[in-house]
Amino acid sequence: MELRIQLVAIIAAAGLFVVVLELVRRRRLLERYALLWLFSALALLGLAVWSGLLEQIARLIGIIYPPNALFLIAFGFVLLLLLHFSLAVSRLTDQTKVLAQRLALLEQRQGRPDGEPAPDGEARASVAGRSGGGE
Amino acid sequence: MPAATYSTLAVVPAYNEAATVRDVIRELSRDAPDVDVLVVDDGSTDATAEAAREAGARVVTLPFNLGIGGAVQTGFAFALDNGYERMVQVDGDGQHLASEIRRLRDAMDGEPGIDMVCGSRFLRDNGYLAPISRRTGIHIFAFLLSRIVGQRVSDPTSGFRLYNRRAIALFARDYPHDYPEVEAVLMVHHHQLRMSEVAVKMLERGGGVSSISSGKSAYYMVKVLLAIFVGLLRRRPVVEPGDASPTAAAHGI
Numbered sequence: 001m002e003l004r005i006q007l008v009a010i011i012a013a014a015g016l017f018v019v020v021l022e023l024v025r026r027r028r029l030l031e032r033y034a035l036l037w038l039f040s041a042l043a044l045l046g047l048a049v050w051s052g053l054l055e056q057i058a059r060l061i062g063i064i065y066p067p068n069a070l071f072l073i074a075f076g077f078v079l080l081l082l083l084h085f086s087l088a089v090s091r092l093t094d095q096t097k098v099l100a101q102r103l104a105l106l107e108q109r110q111g112r113p114d115g116e117p118a119p120d121g122e123a124r125a126s127v128a129g130r131s132g133g134g135e
Numbered sequence: 136m137p138a139a140t141y142s143t144l145a146v147v148p149a150y151n152e153a154a155t156v157r158d159v160i161r162e163l164s165r166d167a168p169d170v171d172v173l174v175v176d177d178g179s180t181d182a183t184a185e186a187a188r189e190a191g192a193r194v195v196t197l198p199f200n201l202g203i204g205g206a207v208q209t210g211f212a213f214a215l216d217n218g219y220e221r222m223v224q225v226d227g228d229g230q231h232l233a234s235e236i237r238r239l240r241d242a243m244d245g246e247p248g249i250d251m252v253c254g255s256r257f258l259r260d261n262g263y264l265a266p267i268s269r270r271t272g273i274h275i276f277a278f279l280l281s282r283i284v285g286q287r288v289s290d291p292t293s294g295f296r297l298y299n300r301r302a303i304a305l306f307a308r309d310y311p312h313d314y315p316e317v318e319a320v321l322m323v324h325h326h327q328l329r330m331s332e333v334a335v336k337m338l339e340r341g342g343g344v345s346s347i348s349s350g351k352s353a354y355y356m357v358k359v360l361l362a363i364f365v366g367l368l369r370r371r372p373v374v375e376p377g378d379a380s381p382t383a384a385a386h387g388i
Contacts, residue, residue, distance in 0.1 A: 097312070100198050101209045104175075105216065108195040 005067050009048035017041035036084055040077035047073065144219040145170045145236070146210030148203055149227030150177040153186045156227045160190035163225065166233035173213055174227065177206040183227070203294070204315035211298075211307035223297045231295040235335040239297035242333040250302040250328035253288075253320075254295035254335035272356050276317050279363060284324040289332055291317045302328055317359045321366045 020037045023029035029037075047054045047070055058069035145163055149156045156174060163172050174187035178200035187194045195209055207224055214222040223239060225231045235254060242252045257277075273292050280288040294316055298306065305326055311318040323330050 093312075097201055097205045097208075100201055101205065101212055104195045104197045104209060105213060108193065108213075 002067075006048060006051055009067070009070055010045065013041050013045035013048055017045060033084075033088070036081055040074075040081065043077070044070065044074055141220040141240075142218070143170045143221040143223060143240075144210070144214045144217070145172045145223050145225050145233075146207060146214070147172060147174045147187070147192070147225050147227045148177055148206040148210065149174055149179065149183050149187065150200060150203075150206070151179045151181045151183060152227035153179070153181040153183045155229040156183055157186045157190045159225065159227055159229050159233075160187060160192045162229075162233040164191065167236045170223065170236065171219070173210055175206045175209045177201055177203070202313050204310055204312045207294075207315065208306060208310035211303050211310060214303050215307040219303070220300050221297060222303050224294050226294055230337050230339070232336055232338065235295070235337075236297070238333050238335055239295070242331055243297055243299065246331060248329055249331050250299050251319075251323050251330040252297045253290065253330060253332045254293055254337070255290035255332040256293060256335070256337050257289040258332060258334035269352060272352060275356070276359065276363075279360075280317065280320050283363070283367065284320065286330075287332070288320055291320050293337075295335060295337065311362060314355055314359055314362075318362045318366055321363060325366070 017038060020029065020034050020041060024031060024034045047057075051066065054069055055066045057073075058064070058066040061069065061072075063069045063072065145167065147156065147159055147163075152159075160172055160174070163170060172192040174184070174192045174194045176184040176187065176194055176196040178197045184194050184196050195213060197206065197209065201209075210222065210224070221240075221243070223236055225233065225236070231254070239252045239254055243249050257273075273290065276291045277288055280291045292314075296316075302323065305322065305328065306319065309322070311322075320330065
């Protein structure tokens with residue numbers, strides 16, 4: 001691999017690694033979400049430094065110009081990260097929904113809006129017997 | 136046995152329905168007086184909650200808009216927490232008639248073991264005319280669902296449904312997010328619950344904006360189709376201890 005492009009790759013990967021570490025240190029990024037970033041940066045850094053391995057990988061998957069293999073691998077990591085975030089967003093959406101529902105039910109029970117009196121929660125308990133499938 | 140022996144909660148999901156929700160509640164107290172009414176105000180920015188409270192309903196106000204699935208699920212959770220034996224969903228736009236609840240109850244009383252009764256607009260010709268684009272979509276879902284669940288489902292997008300305790304427990308725990316009705320039919324099937332349909336009259340929408348505008352119907356179609364096909368592959372949690380495992384449910388087209 002040409003030295004110039006190797007240098008650029010090393011600097012970029014190392015820079016990414018340092019930036020992510022710094023964000024974690026400042027508590028701007030949770031470790032949970034930093035791990036995949038750090039792993040990606042390390043893998044790219046390793047391949048950039050150890051160009052022999054990169055060339056082997058490139059040959060293995062039929063890429064003539066080894067730096068292109070680096071791009072391909074980087075792209076793979078980007079996809080992985082995006083999927084990871086979609087999962088995180090989905091989970092947050094679901095959790096937010098449950099929180100909103102619980103909050104609304106709690107407020108209703110306490111009669112928060114307009115000082116509305118608490119509902120007849122106790123009266124209902126008497127009919128709480130399960131009817132099951134026997135209806 | 137008269138239906139009144141079962142404690143029943145009517146859940147009215149309402150998003151910016153201040154214009155119609157009052158009438159819906161009045162109609163409920165007139166035509167179904169033994170049914171308790173809970174309005175789920177889905178983060179409305181108008182006076183929906185105030186109007187509902189004035190009309191005498193209990194109101195649960197969500198802190199922000201969750202969409203119809205999240206709103207109705209709030210109703211399921213309320214019904215479960217408060218020990219209701221049955222729950223009926225009545226939309227806040229005046230589309231569902233309180234006087235038709237009787238038909239749903241009769242269907243559930245008349246056939247033991249039914250966990251969900253759906254009010255259908257298409258079982259009988261009753262003059263209901265949805266826009267053609269929407270009707271086409273409904274019929275496609277109806278066809279697919281009927282194949283999957285092995286029983287005729289004529290109106291899978293109807294929200295006018297009566298649930299018993301088992302269905303309430305299931306949906307309080309897991310109810311689809313955005314356009315829940317179609318997927319709910321699948322869930323009932325996968326959990327080996329039983330459903331039936333009964334012909335009901337419905338009105339055109341009284342006011343407000345449908346959760347499905349015509350511009351969004353393509354998105355709706357694709358999303359629900361995705362939900363149907365993913366739903367076929369999904370493992371579902373067992374609802375009640377001792378139940379047969381839901382993954383044992385027979386499915387396949």
